[in-house]
Amino acid sequence: MKRICIDDETIADYLEGRVKPHTREQVERHLCDCAECRELVMTGALMLHDDASIPVDTVPTAVIQDTIEAVNAASGRRPVKMSRVMENARQLLDRGRSFFSELTPGLEPQPVALRGGVSVSGGENSYMLIRLADADIRMEIDETAPARFTLDIAPARDTFLETPLTVGLFDRGEEIASATLVDRPVQFEDLPGGRFKIRFSQAGRRLAEYLLEL
């Protein structure tokens, strides 16, 4: 026959002195024969009387939130909040980024080209070749004075531009300079150090855009 132990409310009443003498005797008779209930009562008395003397941590908000979600799920009420999914995804992405940084220490993240060609960044004197859909463009960066640069742009050798190419330079979304490239080089002089966007357009159509770090 399965032993029926004392319910939690009766244990609480017994510990807090609310049971009648008859019930008390029944409880104590059971406790004499049941080690598990004896342990529960002993531990319960400790929790009741010495509660404040044992320092513990307060419950973290995340634990409460997880429990609420679990209770809601168990009740079939609503699925996990999308905001939580997005937060988890963001944390995963951040961990991936930091993992990448650990694998490649010292490397600066390179600007990503919107289309065509390669990203460029450089100081002092740098030369790069940008391959657009139907033309190759040479770009040369020259530091002419401390933190002052000149940007020279010209069609690469053996490149003939049938349609002029518009080169625009943008600083924080605002166009600060533009030039039209046909068969002669164009120059952007006395640029301060910083991050710019350089855009190549042809007949009003954007061909390529790059981030430029000087």
Next chain:
Amino acid sequence: MDQGLALIPDKQLLAGCLSGDGHHQEAFVRQFSNLVFATIQRVGISKNARLSQQTIADLHQTVFLLLFEKKCQRLKQYRGKNGCSLASWIRVLTTRAVLDHLRRGTDALAPKRKAFALEQLPEMTASEPSAFEQLTVAELRAEVASGLKRLKPRDRLVIHMHCLEGQPLARVAQVLGISAQNIHSVKHRAIQRLRKVIIPEN
């Protein structure tokens, strides 16, 4: 109680939860989270068990799921008939859940006090007791076990908890609802009664 939220009275909270209302169930979790979390940690500490943060969080969730699963089957057991508060009931329920976990799992270290069954009462003689002495000890143990059964439950409990399980007398006093001053005389009388049962006067 938790995060400065306005407390909902037990009766109203319970009614809302039992009706399946999600807001009340969420409020219930928030209202009693700290109590459950603290009780889990304190039970673990009292049992010398090193509960990890994950285990504590899992047990926290387990307790509330136990209350709400199967359409609040466990929560329905609470009556509050003798003025027992929800907090008191939840404290005992949480204590039971942690003790069950410790019995099942590997978190518990060696118990602070070793419980002795009657058969394990220490030998009363020094090394190499004679056969006669061994028979005497075995008989004595049997007499004590038999005598205990003839005592009143309260006297039996005092001897079980303090003499056999090694619980501090102050703790036994708290369990029995006796003052720290009186417990010594209660223990003395219990032993006297046991002695009288085992060795009756002619």
